[in-house]
Amino acid sequence: AQTVTQSQPEMSVQEAETVTLSCTYDTSENNYYLFWYKQPPSRQMILVIRQEAYKQQNATENRFSVNFQKAAKSFSLKISDSQLGDTAMYFCAFMKHGVNSGYALNFGKGTSLLVTP
Amino acid sequence: SAVISQKPSRDICQRGTSLTIQCQVDSQVTMMFWYRQQPGQSLTLIATANQGSEATYESGFVIDKFPISRPNLTFSTLTVSNMSPEDSSIYLCSVGLGGGNTIYFGEGSWLTVV
Numbered sequence: 001a002q003t004v005t006q007s008q009p010e011m012s013v014q015e016a017e018t019v020t021l022s023c024t025y026d027t028s029e030n031n032y033y034l035f036w037y038k039q040p041p042s043r044q045m046i047l048v049i050r051q052e053a054y055k056q057q058n059a060t061e062n063r064f065s066v067n068f069q070k071a072a073k074s075f076s077l078k079i080s081d082s083q084l085g086d087t088a089m090y091f092c093a094f095m096k097h098g099v100n101s102g103y104a105l106n107f108g109k110g111t112s113l114l115v116t117p
Numbered sequence: 118s119a120v121i122s123q124k125p126s127r128d129i130c131q132r133g134t135s136l137t138i139q140c141q142v143d144s145q146v147t148m149m150f151w152y153r154q155q156p157g158q159s160l161t162l163i164a165t166a167n168q169g170s171e172a173t174y175e176s177g178f179v180i181d182k183f184p185i186s187r188p189n190l191t192f193s194t195l196t197v198s199n200m201s202p203e204d205s206s207i208y209l210c211s212v213g214l215g216g217g218n219t220i221y222f223g224e225g226s227w228l229t230v231v
Contacts, residue, residue: 035220043207045160045222091159095220103213103220104150107159 002027002094006108013082014116020067021077021111023092029053031097034068034075035105040088048090051075053097082115089113119144119214123223130230135198138226140210145190150211151183154225160209166193200230 003026013019025034036048051059051068058066063083067076079086092108120143130136140149148167152160164172164185172185186194197204207225214221 043154043225043227045209045211045225047220050219103148103211104162104165105160105211105220107161109159 002029002032002096002106004092004094004106004108006090006092006111008111009109010112010114012114012116013079015082015084017082018078018080019082019113021079021090021092021113023075023077023108025073025075025092025094027073027094027096029096033095033097034066035093035095036064036066036075036077037091037093037107038086038088039091039110045091049077079113084115084117087113087115118219119146119212119221121210121212121221121223123210123226125226126224127227128229130200130228132201132230134200135196136200136228137194137196138208138210138228140193140195140223142191142212142221144212144214146212146214147190148213149187149193151185151193151195152209152211154207154209156205163195163208197228200228202230204228205230 005024032053034051038046038048049061049064063080065078089110091110093105122141124139151163154160162175163178164174166172166185166187168187168190184196207227209225210223
């Protein structure tokens with residue numbers, strides 16, 4: 001079974017600053033996907049960024065980027081120019097790759113991020 | 118893209134009763150997934166629902182407690198049976214499209230058992 005570990009239960013950052021959320025995972029799979037999801041108080045799960053394990057290039061989506069270290073099984077999320085609307089719970093998630101694997105996700109415990117003025 | 122509608126969005130339930138949550142997708146999908154998110158916790162997969170076959174349950178979840186129906190490729194229901202306060206959670210359905218490139222979640226059904 002795959003395990004996903006987020007070692008930072010809570011983090012705080014000032015508006016316009018940069019913050020990095022950490023995530024490590026354990027798997028014997030070679031092909032897989034990694035995700036960061038944001039969950040604001042509305043409880044809606046919002047995809048922030050996605051990384052395919054076979055791609056060496058780190059994924060980037062506007063102010064969000066990842067540092068994917070496959071050998072170290074590390075997948076950190078960097079949020080640049082933090083905004084008040086970034087305040088939310090952030091979940092790191094793992095998904096096996098393959099038709100028969102479906103799209104079931106293994107989630108970490110989450111990191112609660114607070115962006116302060 | 119996919120739009121997922123869940124009903125109810127929120128409910129308060131009496132101990133010992135059962136409640137059925139509906140999940141409607143605007144695209145045909147082979148697999149649908151049901152997750153539970155207990156208060157202050159992460160999401161845990163309950164089961165995978167394939168159309169035309171019985172759902173596959175994860176360890177710790179059983180069909181008698183969480184029966185699932187999947188009558189067609191766009192719809193599924195999850196029933197939480199004989200509820201206790203420990204079942205107070207957000208229940209979310211999810212689908213994947215595009216070969217795993219995108220995973221979509223419903224807005225969740227927030228159940229409180231009193």
